[in-house]
Amino acid sequence: MQAFPVFKSTVKSIATRRYLCQPACAEAAFAVEGQQQTHRLQGGAILYISESDLTVTIRCEPPENCPGSWQMPPLKLHWGMIVEGSQVWEIPSQEDWPSGTIRHKKSALRTPLIAENPSAPNGGAATLHFQLPARSDLREIRFAIFDTKNNHWHKDGKEDFVLDVSRGAPKNAVPDELVRVYSYLRWEQAGKPELTASQQSQEFLAAHSEILLKLQSGKSCASLMTEVGLDPPAPPQLKRQPAPIKQASSTRLRPTKE
Secondary structure (H helix, E strand, O other), X not given: OEOOOEEOOOOOEEOOOOOOXXXXXXXXXXXXXXXXXXXXXXXXXXXXXXXXXXXXXEEEEOOOOOOOOOOOOOEEEEEEEEEOOOOOOEOOOHHHOOXXXXXXXXXXXXXXXXXXXXXXXXXXXXXXXXXXXXXXXXXXXXXXXXXXXXXXXXXXXXXXXXXXXXXXXXXXXXXXXXXXHHHHHHHHHOOOOOEOHHHHHHHHHHHHHHHHHHHHOOOXXXXXXXXXXXXXXXXXXXXXXXXXXXXXXXXXXXXXXX
């Protein structure tokens, strides 16, 4: 176990990795429904993509009635974020990276999908759950699936997969720095106990909920930041309406140079 990691800031703050423990998307239709997409990859595997409250689920399942010789290959998510006003990939802060993630070049991350039951016939499904940062300018994540065994890329035709997450980014998103300060203060008031990574995650979410309750009671984000010694955010600029979710299409395998 470990204490909260502390970073230099106006007020000492904590950072934490956030994980999800929810059932993966299990839609059967090959379409986009809200924040859910389903694609059939070359070779027959089924790719499910979903997002709720900035929590992303990527799940790849064996094809129906697949032969006994078919095996789920090791897969990695090659991904980045798109923010408003830019088409250049960005990556989140390292404390927000999912477990096992490594940086690829300057603006992409690679995260392995985890086999749910490696001893199952055909290798079973491979899944990844991760939480995106609560940024009001966050619009999309773009990604491809890399088959590391066969050195093959799965894409949406010739293009990257695109998942619109703009509806999960609230217009008045709680700044990460404020949540971290509240998390640190809660931990300090509790006597600075030793916490596991899971407990740190729960404390972070509890601090976020505490802030939301104060906002619902009539307080402003700027006033809460001032109370703990942080500079309030600059007035928001006029934002364009988010683009509609891209319709899913059949996916084919295309080799891509790394």
